[in-house]
Amino acid sequence: xxxxxxxxxxxxxxxxxxxxxxxxxxxxxxxxxxxxxxxxxxxxxxxxxxxxxxxxxxxxxxxxxxxxxxxxxxxxxxxxxxxxxxxxxxxxxxxxxxxxxxxxxxxxxxxxxxxxxxxxxxxxxxxxxxxxxxxxxxxxxxxxxxxxxxxxxxxxxxxxxxxxxxxxxxxxxxxxxxxxxxxxxxxxxxxxxxxxxxxxxxxxxxxxxxxxxxxxxxxxxxxxxxxxxxxxxxxxxxxxxxxxxxxxxxxxxxxxxxxxxxxxxxxxxxxxxxxxxxxxxxxxxxxxxxxxxxxx
Amino acid sequence: xxxxxxxxxxxxxxxxxxxxxxxxxxxxxxxxxxxxxxxxxxxxxxxxxxxxxxxxxxxxxxxxxxxxxxxxxxxxxxxxxxxxxxxxxxxxxxxxxxxxxxxxxxxxxxxxxxxxxxxxxxxxxxxxxxxxxxxxxxxxxxxxxxxxxxxxxxxxxxxxxxxxxxxxxxxxxxxxxxxxxxxxxxxxxxxxxxxxxxxxxxxxxxxxxxxxxxxxxxxxxxxxxxxxxxxxxxxxxxxxxxxxxxxxxxxxxxxxxxxxxxxxxxxxxxxxxxxxxxxx
Numbered sequence: 155x156x157x158x159x160x161x162x163x164x165x166x167x168x169x170x171x172x173x174x175x176x177x178x179x180x181x182x183x184x185x186x187x188x189x190x191x192x193x194x195x196x197x198x199x200x201x202x203x204x205x206x207x208x209x210x211x212x213x214x215x216x217x218x219x220x221x222x223x224x225x226x227x228x229x230x231x232x233x234x235x236x237x238x239x240x241x242x243x244x245x246x247x248x249x250x251x252x253x254x255x256x257x258x259x260x261x262x263x264x265x266x267x268x269x270x271x272x273x274x275x276x277x278x279x280x281x282x283x284x285x286x287x288x289x290x291x292x293x294x295x296x297x298x299x300x301x302x303x304x305x306x307x308x309x310x311x312x313x314x315x316x317x318x319x320x321x322x323x324x325x326x327x328x329x330x331x332x333x334x335x336x337x338x339x340x341x342x343x344x345x346x347x348x349x350x351x352x353x354x355x356x357x358x359x360x361x362x363x364x365x366x367x368x369x370x371x372x373x374x375x376x377x378x379x380x381x382x383x384x385x386x387x388x389x390x391x392x393x394x395x396x397x398x399x400x401x402x403x404x405x406x407x408x409x410x411x412x413x414x415x416x417x418x419x420x421x422x423x424x425x426x427x428x429x430x431x432x433x434x435x436x437x438x439x440x441x442x443x444x445x446x447x448x449x450x
Numbered sequence: 451x452x453x454x455x456x457x458x459x460x461x462x463x464x465x466x467x468x469x470x471x472x473x474x475x476x477x478x479x480x481x482x483x484x485x486x487x488x489x490x491x492x493x494x495x496x497x498x499x500x501x502x503x504x505x506x507x508x509x510x511x512x513x514x515x516x517x518x519x520x521x522x523x524x525x526x527x528x529x530x531x532x533x534x535x536x537x538x539x540x541x542x543x544x545x546x547x548x549x550x551x552x553x554x555x556x557x558x559x560x561x562x563x564x565x566x567x568x569x570x571x572x573x574x575x576x577x578x579x580x581x582x583x584x585x586x587x588x589x590x591x592x593x594x595x596x597x598x599x600x601x602x603x604x605x606x607x608x609x610x611x612x613x614x615x616x617x618x619x620x621x622x623x624x625x626x627x628x629x630x631x632x633x634x635x636x637x638x639x640x641x642x643x644x645x646x647x648x649x650x651x652x653x654x655x656x657x658x659x660x661x662x663x664x665x666x667x668x669x670x671x672x673x674x675x676x677x678x679x680x681x682x683x684x685x686x687x688x689x690x691x692x693x694x695x696x697x698x699x700x701x702x703x704x705x706x707x708x709x710x711x712x713x714x715x716x717x718x719x720x721x722x723x724x725x726x727x728x729x730x
Contacts, residue, residue: 161552161553161554162554162555162556164548164552164554164633165548165549165552165553165554165556165557166548166554167548168544168545168547168548168549168552168633168637169544169545169548169549169560171540171541171544171545172541172542172544172545172564172604172608173545173560173563175537175541175597175600175601175604176563176564176567176601176604176605178582178597178601179575179579179582179597179598179600179601179602180567180570180575180601180602180604181563182578182582183574183575183577183578183579183582184574184575186577186578186581186582187574187575187577187578190577190578190581197577197580197581243469244470244473247466247469247470247473248470250466252463252466252467255466255470258470258474260716260720261474261477261478262473262474262477263712263720264477264478264481264709264712265477266723267658267705267708267709267711267712267719268662268705268708269661269662269664269679269680269683269704269705270662270664271662271664271680271683271684272680272683272701272704272705275683275684275687275697275701276480276481276483276484276698276701277480279483279484279487279500279694279698280480280483285495285496285500285694286500287479287480287483287500287501290499290500290501291501294501321476321477321480325477326723326724326727329720329724330724330727333724353462375727378569379727381571382571382572382573384573384664384665385664385665385680389664389684403571403573406573406574406576407573407576407665407669410576410577410580411580411669416577416581419577420577423573423574423575423576423577424574426571426573426574427570427571427574430569430570430571430574431570433569434569
């Protein structure tokens with residue numbers, strides 16, 4: 155009995171420093187957001203203007219919120235569809251045991267070490283309509299009519315931003331897949347070759363099924379990660395033009411810190427929390443299910 | 451048979467190198483473009499072609515940026531990241547020791563509480579953190595950044611350190627306990643030194659994330675003198691709208707520290723970041 159209580163005390167004593175910081179800055183804000191979201195509040199004057207669920211009712215009728223919501227959905231889907239296959243392709247390339255590809259892998263990873271702010275500003279110069287890298291190249295190779303205002307046109311901005319996000323994050327998936335590929339015994343693929351399977355057949359019937367676990371991991375990562383983008387889009391377009399690349403996170407930021415509608419911003423934050431919680435549970439459940447399948 | 455086979459594998463090799471080289475250009479050229487244009491004079495840049503090399507190599511651009519209080523911003527980043535890292539490693543490894551080496555009730559619950567933070571987007575805490583920081587009277591100071599920096603990297607730190615420590619054999623500490631050592635001594639003299647590989651991985655991962663952190667400075671810092679590098683870069687955009695080469699030089703300079711760390715740590719940094727991202 156004494157050892158049990160002393161274990162309890164010791165356990166909590168070791169965890170306490172981390173726990174206190176974590177509870178204060180990370181956990182406490184979640185119920186606080188929910189509380190703020192019930193008020194009309196500018197963040198400075200006393201919080202007295204209780205509005206009940208009014209912020210939420212307005213939010214569901216706010217067309218900009220819906221634009222930002224669907225942009226987030228678009229981002230999740232396009233991240234999955236672009237980053238994972240490209241990551242897998244690069245993973246296969248750098249795992250092919252040819253000379254020099256180890257150095258390629260190290261260079262491919264460089265964008266992952268650069269800050270989103272620096273990447274955002276750099277890509278603004280790449281997309282710049284007049285002196286930008288992309289348009290000057292298009293004009294050089296005779297595609298003048300494709301030289302567009304990439305970040306300035308509502309129809310193009312979101313796509314341009316997603317291309318930049320992919321440029322940064324594809325290497326992460328490359329490394330995940332390369333690690334998984336290095337765990338596949340060479341005899342397996344060689345045996346398939348000897349049995350007369352083509353490269354593509356070997357890939358589809360031997361390699362791909364063995365990668366199921368890392369594909370699952372990468373998908374979960376890509377889905378939950380897509381809800382976290384802020385800095386890159388904020389720096390490149392600030393959500394514009396005309397809300398074309400607005401995300402829930404950028405809209406929340408603007409409401410709270412540009413127009414100082416803290417209550418309304420908090421309502422957006424609460425919706426984001428509920429969504430990310432739900433997506434995580436869903437992803438974990440799908441993960442479990444496919445684990446069960448691969449087990450049989 | 452034999453030459454045919456060889457030709458096929460030659461073609462295969464050729465395709466692999468071709469694809470890899472195309473992606474290499476896509477990855478690296480934006481960085482070369484930055485460096486190449488950061489060395490042009492303003493005239494040269496606006497009248498010329500971004501694909502050209504500078505007519506005159508303007509290394510002065512870099513000294514001009516360094517004179518823009520660049521050292522102060524760099525120092526701000528170093529201080530906030532450094533202090534946060536020390537707290538993260540100490541608090542994180544203490545917690546990991548408690549969670550992995552002491553059996554007590556609520557242990558799993560506490561672990562889940564930490565790990566649950568991994569998937570929560572940090573932006574949703576922004577408004578309360580801003581408000582709490584104001585209430586504490588530390589808004590617009592370097593100290594305002596430390597708390598959030600530590601809290602939001604604790605989940606991954608605790609996760610990595612706990613999974614490392616829970617795989618160490620019991621026998622390591624038993625002898626020490628027999629000799630009458632206290633738990634804190636076992637933590638400091640035995641577990642922490644043995645966990646060095648995991649601690650290194652955590653430091654690298656957290657350092658990269660924190661060095662590049664942007665949203666907390668954006669919300670919690672107002673004065674120019676407290677800006678860390680990321681926020682300073684963002685503000686340079688306004689100052690340097692007519693001086694693009696200078697803007698580019700500051701981007702290169704701000705990214706340099708992590709490039710250097712990557713050049714030294716290489717595979718280790720990759721591993722650290724992947725572990726941090728995949729987190730089980």
